[in-house]
């Protein structure tokens with residue numbers, strides 16, 4: 001069952017209110033952290049790796065918004081759909097692709113599977129498991145596929161209890177700057 005696209009953010013105020021709720025929502029994939037802790041860690045890791053790519057960092061912050069309104073299998077797609085009108089195609093694509101990026105990495109990088117948390121291994125099967133050669137080719141042809149791999153690798157690292165990273169206030173302007181006119 002899927003309730004994908006059950007919500008769409010229609011204003012930056014609505015998105016910010018949602019992010020503030022995530023501060024109090026336990027993460028579905030990073031035990032002991034809130035959804036916002038996990039997103040903030042992901043954004044901070046991407047900022048360190050790609051300081052010039054603010055859009056990728058914002059996508060890291062937002063990548064799991066779908067957790068709270070979608071089945072785990074569909075949370076990337078649901079998040080991307082909810083964000084597309086407000087935040088544009090690139091951020092929406094990066095959010096949508098972070099689930100297929102896991103399947104892509106598991107299929108193409110033998111070392112990656114060992115990095116996955118127990119919860120991430122558990123959800124992999126639900127999300128489709130390994131990719132077929134055709135799916136790998138389609139993934140690699142996507143214009144944002146390579147950046148979604150960076151986001152995915154940051155996602156796996158963004159599960160550290162007690163890590164000190166900038167809070168939501170540090171990202172509000174960057175989020176606003178990506179709102180579509």
Ligand SMILES: [Fe+2]
Nearest residue numbers: 029063064155
């Ligand atoms: Fe995540």
